Amino acid sequence: VLPVSGAAAKFVAREIDKTVRARNAAGKSTVLGLATGSTPVGLYRELIRMHKEEGLDLARVITFNLDEYYPLPKEDPHSYFRWMHETFFNHVNIKWENIHIPDGTLRLDEVDDFCAVYERKIKDAGGVDIQILGIGRTGHIGFNEPGSPRNSRTRMVTLDSITRQDAAAGFFGEQNVPNLAITMGVASIMDARKVFLMAFGEHKAAITYKAIEAPPTEAITASFLQEHPDAVFVLDQAAAAELT
Ligand code: F6R
DSSP states (O other), X not given: OBSSHHHHHHHHHHHHHHHHHHHHHTTOOEEEEEOOSSXXXXXXXXXXXXXXXXXXXXXXXXXXESEEEESOXXXXXXXXXXXXXXXXXXXXXXXXXXXXXXXXXXXXXXXXXXXXXXXXXXXXXXXXXXXEEOOOTTOOSTTOOTTOOTTOOXXXXXXXXXXXXXXXXXTTSGGGSOSEEEEOOHHHHHTSSEEEEEEOSGGGHHHHHHHHHSOOBTTBGGGGGGGOTTEEEEEBTTTTTTOO
């Protein structure tokens, strides 16, 4: 628990910086699993600063984003593809061919193959070294809504109505929020060697408490992280307020 979200973002950025520098020095790539949303904005800002001011070299970094709305064109103002490029990728030296984001433009009959290939690409890259997560008010990680099994993999999912309400402001109304998304699964996330789940603000306090202190359950997929060997919840005071 850190006093404010800015300090939390810096803490996670430093961890990524250390890993990337060590792996660069060994001539190895680093695989990052990335999230969108309001939570990781400060983290991306800090990584951009480290790249520009401190020579953090991301040329060997390979990224896999958690999720994307479906269907949605890449250039849509609400696409996570666009958000990631505007918020992070366009400001650092990650190579475009090392960026992977679930594709909201597929035909329905292409989705299953795409998801299987996505999983294989993660494996071929050596698996995720560091996975960044936020948490939704439904307890979702990625878009693994309540009921997502512990062994779920990258796939098409239906968004929970609470998640669509939370996205409504950005889409100018809930009726414009897609019903579907493509997301990495719970098992895809649990395979990462290290996980940082960030949660900031009092609106995250109740679900953060359940994710950390209630028994692991499909009803709150973030709670499965209790069983991960190296998962860290990075919280500000407000999000930690209900922990016992
Ligand atoms: C985003 C994602 C989601 C968000 C979660 C919290 O790629 O996978 O699980 O992390 O919905 O969103 P914010 O940070 O906007 O509160």
